[in-house]
Amino acid sequence: MPVDRFKSTWENLGKDDPLWAVLTDPERRHGGWDLDEFLATGVGPIASVANLVDEAGLSFGERLIDLGCGAGRLSHALAAHVHEVVGVDVAQSMVDEANRINRFPDRLSFVHYDGFRLPFEDESFDSALTLISLQHSPPPLQIAALLELQRVVRPGGVLVFQLPCRPSKREELTTDGMRAAIELLDAPTPIGAGQAVPVRARVTNTSGHTWPSGQLIRLGNHWLRGDDPVTWDDGRTDLPHDVAPGTSVELELQVVAPEETGEYQLELDFVQEGVTWWAQVGSTPVRTAVTVVAEPVAVAPASGGEQEIVIAALQAPHERKDGGIEMFGVDTNLVRLLFAHCGSEVVNVVADDMAGEDWESFTYVVRRGETI
Template identity: 70%
Template sequence: MAVDRLKSTWEKLGKADPLWAVLTDPERRHGGWQVDEFLATAAQPVARVRELLDDAGLSLGDRTLDFGCGAGRLANALAEHVKEVVGVDIAQSMIDEANRINQFPDRVEFVAYDGHRLPFEDESFDSVVSLISIQHSPPAVQLACLVELQRVVRDGGVLVCQIPFRPSRPENLPQTAMRARIELVEVPSPVGVGQAAPVRARVTNAGDRVWPAGRLIRLGNHWLRDGEPVRWNDGRADLPHDLAPGASVELELPVVGPDEPGEYELELDVVQEAVAWWAEAGSETVRTGVTVVSGTVVEVPALSPQQELVVDPRPAPRGRDDGGMEMFGMDSNLVRLLFTHCGSEIVNIVPDDMAGAEWESFTYIVRRGS
């Protein structure tokens, strides 16, 4: 189900605004990227990859896989350094755009895959590069991706993978600021098992100071059954702007029906990520009953484009703003253990800023073992 959601998300993004979905500069939305300008942005990260490999005495070799290639930005830049590049992505719409703007059709190929097993033989690449891609996959999908990347790289080849670790802890608001009044505007019921649906709510700052946007302050939800939580973390909706005491904003929160049919309570609360759910500081939550049924409920309204996914509006460097894309960190010790378990060597773990200023992120340089 996680793979299906991921594929559906990126298919839609690839059809709507593929270049912006890869590089979400807010000023370039709705077709604002020029192709040449978009492709030119890959020169610096690819140069950094080359530098890290040179420092480790490694190379990309002759055949490189660009994993999570999107519209082919990195693949085109990598073609300046290797004989053959294959870009692979879960979304056919992204592959279609990558083929359309391919600058090296004789040496760069783009392939869509099903999100499970890569359509390549074992040890068929000298290297793999994956930047700002794995961070958008749910945890179980991340693990599967890394195992597959290990599989398709030859013995002695290299993997260069950027993955965020965890959100940087934001500056804590005082508890007197952690006060919210939440009013339900629209709640769909019933909701299908695993079905995404929008909840609309009005949130008022009932605290004593401004809630600053970009501080990971979000409306979130829990699912409860018989008073016990069955899913604590689900949807998120971010503040569109700073919110002064007494001011209100209407938000659309994307929630996903629990895995089993039945009667549930949907609870809404405000959270400052990596700090606290505000109920812990004395803020009031709001609850409502929701019926969850087997199958898809056709009449559940569609999510609006602005809130179709969990939003992460962190103020990232160089204009990155991944509004609309889910972000998932992965513990660096887990990455290390996974590759070590597979017989590979972690050559270097380098801090980077690719996931934005609100995330700790690392680029892993891995020499593939047998």
């Protein structure tokens, strides 16, 4: 979808039915939203992400940009948490509607932009947020938008954003199916602080049940100091196909080293997203010692893992059952690698339901790194 077509789509939605286009309840089409009720729906989601920011030891600060603000539903809720909110949208019709219903004109403003470059100076905001907005943009536009948010947020500031990963219908494994033998084949050490590196492992299904692909069954990793977690959620890689009992498959996992130098344990374990890490139900993870140094270290190139991630990210759009605009997903590993490359830290990744029941979706909390 070219940018002009994307902008035209939202421009028309903003003219025809702006509140429904932002929040697509099938029963609220054709002007069916009550304005007070519409704005009230933003309070809960913003309270939830504010808690995530607090738990990460970060702050929204004084000035926040709300990208893809639409008619200002979340911008109004954000005004209770920061001194100044600037909502930005590609559709002038949405910006006009947001300005029309603006209840905090002293602290809340709305700006139109061209879909390419945000009309703000570098490092001019303390924080950035975008929820249930980027999911409607093709992946190249999603990545470009994330880079623009990285540009306009100051070092040490926070970015909070939600992105779907892929359509999903999960069937929960029984705990006796969650048994794996994990053999490390390649785990570089030393590696640089914040450096992204590939780790290869051979995994064997030691249970009596087939592991079905496409069910959010993934090899993942944690970073530990002793037995204390430093980074619990880091990389993920999916099964390439069903894995029958007694059979093995080699997987490559992209991991990102902690930001502080020192001695760490890199732990690999399986997880079924939204269910449990397998070590918690009796499977045995594997650990290896890794030294993290100040400067990046040359490592062998990935054996195709990054290419597979990009292919997963550029998947075709999917129509929504509620009649809303099409949806696109971006792989979580690609998002992690993007911000690691930019020198920022993905502090937390939390599964959410913002993309609907047919999509696997995540909310990311990122601490913006120093300018590089």
